[in-house]
Amino acid sequence: MKKIESNTEEIIFKSAITIFHKKGLAGSRMQEIADEAGINKAMLHYYFRSKQLLFEAVFKNAFMQLAPQIQQVLNSEDSLFEKIENFADKYISFIMENRFLPTFIIQELNNNPDFAKNFFSQAEFPKPTHFLLQIEEEIRKETILPINPKQLLIDMFSLAVFPFVGSPLLHKILNSTEEEYDDLLLERKKHLASMLINSIKK
Structure with a gap:
């Protein structure tokens, strides 16, 4: 995971929680989390290389x-x-x-x-x-x-x-x-x- 600004991290984590709660780990997609956070998927992947790593960080x-x-x-x-x-x-x-x-x-x-x-x-x-x-x-x-x-x-x-x-x-x-x-x-x-x-x- 790359170094990430605290406010960006909070936005990503809150968005990930929303999607994980709705769909679980298996049913969630990185694109959905990026959309929820208001960032593009490339930026999300820059900070977290995979959904599993993001899930673990959250x-x-x-x-x-x-x-x-x-x-x-x-x-x-x-x-x-x-x-x-x-x-x-x-x-x-x-x-x-x-x-x-x-x-x-x-x-x-x-x-x-x-x-x-x-x-x-x-x-x-x-x-x-x-x-x-x-x-x-x-x-x-x-x-x-x-x-x-x-x-x-x-x-x-x-x-x-x-x-x-x-x-x-x-x-x-x-x-x-x-x-x-x-x-x-x-x-x-x-x-x-x-x-x-x-x-x-x-």
Whole structure:
């Protein structure tokens, strides 16, 4: 990838996200992304030699925005229940703006393991140590049920991400329009937090 001005990069990334969200990686074309960005295809290819490289750059950019938000939530001085609420709100809000992320991670783990291995070996992941210790402390204080803290963390991520990964299936099962499904996702912020809190609260 050539060095690229930040404002041009932002325009290209936003345009790519729009097209990737509509058509997925396989169905997207560089010409469509160039048209969406208001630049010619030659300029887009100058910065990104292929659709895969652009997709990877967009993914890295989005992931680097999400990780610090989750880190901040998990390591704040908020109560355990407040953290669960904030996590559900921030995570679902972010993925609604970057819906390609969960599917892309799964695709790359299966189809492009070298990129995934290289990226994940270098990426700054949220560190949940403080959060896990906080759960243990709440168990000792008997404010929550005796649970495996790591299981709660898995529940938080998996229950938040599946509605995005499984959206084609859920659309069919629920027979919902895009607008109706978006309303469910917005509603899910509070629903997920409430469900998790009630499942562990004494």
